[in-house]
Amino acid sequence: MGREGSVHITIAHKGSNARDDRSVPPVYAAKLADVYDAIHSGKDYARESGYLLDVVRRHHPAARTLLETACGTGRFLEALQVEMEVTGLDLSPGMLARAAERMPGAALHVGDMAEFSLGKTFDVVCCLFRSIAYLKTSDRLADAIGTMARHLAPGGIVVIEPFFTPENFWVGRLTCNHHRDESMDITWMYASERPSSRLGRYPIHFLVGSDAGVDHFVEDHELGLFTPHDFQAAFDRAGLSLVYDPVGPTGIGLYIGKRSSRE
Numbered sequence: 001m002g003r004e005g006s007v008h009i010t011i012a013h014k015g016s017n018a019r020d021d022r023s024v025p026p027v028y029a030a031k032l033a034d035v036y037d038a039i040h041s042g043k044d045y046a047r048e049s050g051y052l053l054d055v056v057r058r059h060h061p062a063a064r065t066l067l068e069t070a071c072g073t074g075r076f077l078e079a080l081q082v083e084m085e086v087t088g089l090d091l092s093p094g095m096l097a098r099a100a101e102r103m104p105g106a107a108l109h110v111g112d113m114a115e116f117s118l119g120k121t122f123d124v125v126c127c128l129f130r131s132i133a134y135l136k137t138s139d140r141l142a143d144a145i146g147t148m149a150r151h152l153a154p155g156g157i158v159v160i161e162p163f164f165t166p167e168n169f170w171v172g173r174l175t176c177n178h179h180r181d182e183s184m185d186i187t188w189m190y191a192s193e194r195p196s197s198r199l200g201r202y203p204i205h206f207l208v209g210s211d212a213g214v215d216h217f218v219e220d221h222e223l224g225l226f227t228p229h230d231f232q233a234a235f236d237r238a239g240l241s242l243v244y245d246p247v248g249p250t251g252i253g254l255y256i257g258k259r260s261s262r263e
């Protein structure tokens with residue numbers, strides 16, 4: 001079902017953080033990319049994009065260019081392109097293929113947000129929908145914030161929506177969802193796990209049914225549980241001054257790191 005080959009997407013060069021021991025997780029493969037937009041049809045991308053644009057206007061009123069890392073199928077990029085010149089980067093070719101279908105001709109790059117090099121800078125570099133947690137370790141978090149900071153123009157901002165902390169991640173709780181439209185039914189469920197104190201895990205089972213039959217597949221999503229101290233240390237190391245918004249677009253908070261305009 002995957003259609004990765006049908007659109008033009010460039011491969012981002014690895015930046016200076018590239019290390020051989022850093023394998024990237026095989027999540028958001030073609031089967032999940034195919035149903036991603038359907039299972040997130042209830043997410044209010046327009047409202048959340050509006051929140052982000054308000055943050056940008058407050059912290060960098062002159063901003064014109066924006067890079068979304070972990071952009072997925074491009075739902076945020078589609079909304080943000082009305083006011084900004086947008087670029088997307090994601091590890092999953094399948095997700096980016098959907099983004100390219102949504103926004104033909106858009107600048108989209110396959111790459112790891114911890115170690116990419118696009119050879120240009122942006123006024124805003126963001127990572128939304130808690131995708132930052134896929135970095136899993138505080139070392140990779142620091143590498144990612146450093147890589148994003150190197151892609152900032154003077155006065156630019158890095159905006160990160162965090163995931164749960166070690167204190168508020170739920171374990172042993174079943175989540176079960178269903179989506180139905182005219183062409184298919186999708187059920188997905190998982191019981192959250194805690195493999196270690198700083199790692200959460202969602203082993204997600206998907207059932208995708210249509211008149212052609214029923215497919216079952218599983219994706220194991222391992223997610224880093226970062227503390228406010230992890231973020232502060234990563235932004236400090238990247239040389240960005242940090243502001244914390246305790247609400248953010250979905251109520252879980254937002255980190256905003258600013259590069260000086262005088263460098």
Ligand SMILES: C[S@@+](CC[C@H](N)C(=O)[O-])C[C@H]1O[C@@H](n2cnc3c(N)ncnc32)[C@H](O)[C@@H]1O
Pocket residue numbers: 024027028069070071072073074075076089090091092095111112113114128129131134135
């Ligand atoms: C929850 S989805 C969010 C996608 C999009 N931002 C949205 O809000 O719909 C998480 C995305 O993170 C991407 N991802 C995971 N690890 C990544 C990494 N190391 N570098 C870049 N993208 C990554 C996945 O491929 C997936 O598209």
